[in-house]
Amino acid sequence: MRKITVAKGDGIGPEIMDATLDIILAAGAQLEIEEIEVGEKVYLSGHSTGISKEAWDVIRRNKIFLKGPITTPQGGGYKSLNVTMRKFLGLYANIRPCVSLYPFIKTKHPEMDTVIVRENEEDLYAGIEHQQTDEIVQCLKLISRPGCEKIVRYAFEYAKQYGRKKVTCFTKDNIMKQTDGLFHKVFDEIALEYPEIENEHWIIDIGAAKMADTPEAFDVIVTPNLYGDVLSDIAAQITGSVGLAGSSNIGEGCAMFEAIHGSAPTIAGQNIANPSGLLQGALMMLNHIGQTEVAERVQNAWLKTIEDGIHTFDIYKEGTSKQKVGTREFAQAVIANLGQSPAQLKAVSYPKSNGFTLPKYQRKPAAKKELVGVDLFVHWNDRDPNELARVLQQIEDETLKLTMITNRGIKVWPEGFEETFCTDHWRCRFEPSNSNGVDKQHIVQLLSQAIGKNIDTIKTENLYVFDGKPAFSLGQGQ
Ligand code: NAD
16 A cells, blocks of 8 residues: 555646546555645645645655645736645656557547757746846746756656657757756766667757658657647647546655646536546556556556547547546546457557666766966947947056957947947956966956946856866857
């Protein structure tokens, strides 16, 4: 018997959760359920996170969490509970299998069977944003080596466990050479540990186009957070229905399982919602906790029910469907099919091993880190970079001299183009004037001189070389 936490959630949540639990318990799932309240009621009672401290304690104690969809109230500074949970509980991997059920569910991609493994904690979702000039806002993109190693290793282990043949990495490292560059580099390093699994890398834009056109070319896809967010919805949608997909959020200690759709408030309480997405999430949970035979029984009964043409309204189509049923009746049909397998769709058989454990991240020895300059970011209203350079050259001294100015990343001084549009946000690069190098005290002096000249310095970024390799971007055109 395994104790799990269940939250029914909002909108259609209670109906689809009841249907899901009825099915998996009827199939023999060995679960002891501890129910908590999260979501709309909790938000409206004054918890801006949508969850109480007591509920957190239950989730952390039981470690396995099956969650119904949650309504995030509009406005009022409410935080998305999903994002909060992923980060607090360290749920670094978001797994979304997207498989076509052709000809029973209409799709342009009958052969599709792709799993998206999305990094779940980092990237632009760190949510660190600032406005420091009138015209520019910024968001910090954070990619860590531990984050990359964990998600890439998870993707390869998943492929190994489920007999997948290939792992594809999607990044945009031709543009973001540091951040996406690190993700790609770690992918190449870890791929070497799995010689039996094919690996490849695609630039995300053409990769996404290929996936939307020929999804059968991909098996497991691993990608950073934002790309994975967009891509996984596209992948689920092109199987024929976003409403049929489940997802797991896996951490080192805890794991959360859910449907990928939301709380669908307009159809709530009518016994018409499709419970399949949440059921798929629940089956991922059963596989995760080692109850694979139950998961298999349910999935095969579910495939047979879809094949029998017993469909909820969202997937019901004259011609292919036979009977339009409600949430409860659909669940009863799946229960009646337990023990049976589909005739035409491929019956599933899950690996019997009890999940997989990734090695704990081992911090690498520190690199030799050398300070080689500083980027001074300046709020400056005159659009002429030559005038800004003239002013900045007044604060140069015997240690640091101005070597470049960029605007939105493009070099505008020395020798910029007059056609380049300039905003009020400038990156001004200072590098050592002589071979004695630079230390932090020199940067403090530079800042102090800038303040003395009334230059509105909004931030600095130090320029470092790690083990002899420059670790900062050049100006475009430099
Ligand atoms: P939604 O997924 O709830 O609904 C989109 C459309 O799909 C609607 O037409 C809906 O009726 C339909 N639909 C969704 N699930 C269905 C099901 N099981 N059966 C039949 N039809 C279904 O997305 P939305 O309308 O953008 O969001 C509604 C609320 O859900 C919002 O408050 C949003 O913040 C929340 N949401 C929560 C989650 C989550 O908890 N994981 C995810 C997405 C959205």
